Amino acid sequence: MTTRGGTLPLETDKILAKCPKYELRVLVVGKSGTGKSSLINHVFGIKQQVVSHQTRGICKIDEEITSPDNPHLILHDSMGFEPGQATNLQNAIDFLKARSAENVAIQDSSPCCLIPHAGSRVLETGDEQFIRFALDKKVPLIIVFTQFDKLQSLIEQELTEEEMDSDECEAIVAKRSEMKFAEICDPPLQGFQPLQYARTSGLTEGSGVPVDHGALKALVDTTRDMVKKSIWFVTAVAQRTSARAKIEGSIDIGMQGYWHGLASTTGLMNSSLKTCLKTIHFEIIASWNFNDPDELLTNGAFEQKMYSLIQFIVPEDNKIRSWFDNVDPFQTLMGIGTAITAAAAPVLVAIGLSTMFMQWIGSVYNKTPEALRCLMAYICDLTLIMDHLFLETLDLLPPRRLTQAHIDSAVESYQTSSAAKVHTEVRMYANRATFAQIVKSNNAEEKVKDIIDLYCSK
Structure with a gap:
């Protein structure tokens, strides 16, 4: 890499x-x-x-x-x-x-x-x-x-x-x-x-x-x-045997760095949200060590997929319609509901990236509930997609060159199984207390660990 x-x-x-x-x-x-x-x-x-x-x-x-x-x-x-x-x-x-x-x-x-x-x-x-x-x-x-x-x-x-x-x-x-x-x-x-x-x-x-x-x-x-x-x-x-070891290694090291305490951290200050997300992206990808000589996991196309997934977690419920067009039939995709069907999953891509979202991640990081939800969701989503990808390639010995088909399959599998549930967990957590109360401790960090543990492969 x-x-x-x-x-x-x-x-x-x-x-x-x-x-x-x-x-x-x-x-x-x-x-x-x-x-x-x-x-x-x-x-x-x-x-x-x-x-x-x-x-x-x-x-x-x-x-x-x-x-x-x-x-x-x-x-x-x-x-x-x-x-x-x-x-x-x-x-x-x-x-x-x-x-x-x-x-x-x-x-x-x-x-x-x-x-x-x-x-x-x-x-x-x-x-x-x-x-x-x-x-x-x-x-x-x-x-x-x-x-x-x-x-x-x-x-x-x-x-x-x-x-x-x-x-x-x-x-x-x-x-x-x-x-x-x-x-x-x-x-x-x-x-x-x-x-x-x-x-x-x-x-x-x-x-x-x-x-x-x-x-x-x-x-x-x-x-x-x-x-x-x-x-x-x-x-x-x-090692290329234990997904759990990958997850724990990623979290243990990553949480020591720029998102320790998530929204309470000062390590991300004065940087754009996009820079923060890219940093998280590289940290997590590095710990999984896939055979990815074409850098499919770190190229712009995969980052766009991640943006398409997490963009729905950012706006407050009452602002969603101003960020996205024609979203009413697909609210479950945004973590507002609790389920997602295989038939509905392609809609995530079809909706496209919100202009409002891209402008928002281009702004400088601030301690806001929106930023907290975004960082939490990105860490959870990317880690769990890597978990799905690991299962896709686990029995390929020696691990063969990663393909776009492997990645697409892992993303779709996560979308149809856990994405909306994860986003619902993040929203419920961020809404249950004031932002000041959340960032006083590492509660957000512990919640991320709990969510990953709940939805990762056992």
Whole structure:
């Protein structure tokens, strides 16, 4: 993303400028066959052949693995720690020490991922030594068990014929698999506290087992709780599994900047509303990190779509007719009603942009109820459209180039499902108290979070 004309200085740029070339480094440790490549592919959207470009089972830990499809990430691949072989373990420890020596405080380092071998022993001696070193140096470390589906298959084979024919078959397998996992994997980890771990399913190529997206999201969420906010933000940007992580990263960083407290902020003062909206637009888009080399999300056409959507939230109810022509049949589109139909959605575009609205956003930002509604609606609308777009492209691995069709589909999906309800929530909030009462605290910020949480994908 290179085009940033017409915005205020961006919080995302400030954060990413403090990071190395691709912002986030992750050291992945595991033997060949444990599912490293598939895990990286599904979490970060990096093509498997990019990760596995070297001779099978051979990798160089200092070599940077990058992909033009996800420029916010650098991966380092370490072979697992074979019994009786100390070289790989020492290389991994030396790598972490060297990163610290390069003025990257090891306490602030990016996370490491250790993938145990799917064999008879959960952790090898080398794994245990690496864990102790990482915990001692406060390196964020997560253990990932990548083949939970294999355990489920074994449990399923042990079912009785009666259990196999039962309607509760899946529930029985799920419960026993969890119990068996705890029995096998929990004891070896008990001596390493605090230690975080997660598990995944369906990452083995050719297994036919569906990818457990819920487990991958849990992995990302666990990582979030392990690292500091600045590192978490670039982690959220780089990962391509959890929409929730994208949303939280966007809000956590964005709310620290120019719209903290929304209408009460002074960061937007002396700028036009259009500049404020463009700044919000770039901040939110940056955190989602779609594969968008054509900059379809930051071009004027998409901004016009956003303006067409939020323009209805600005005028007071009694001024709507002076802003728009022939709006009576379509009041639900403006958040005055509570529903919107698929048949009515195209009307949003057909009505066109109001001249009054375009003149209004060209004016200098002022603390008014109209400005509050506009900023709240823009943050909610754009974030939730990104959420819909994320769902549109979630299963496209590796994430393919974003198309206009993807964007149009996401916008229409949001329009027909939530847009009017979101705008109604914003109007009701802004009308229930005086403007002075609202801006005395961060109530508007919390309301934005609540609305997004209510209407985002779960």
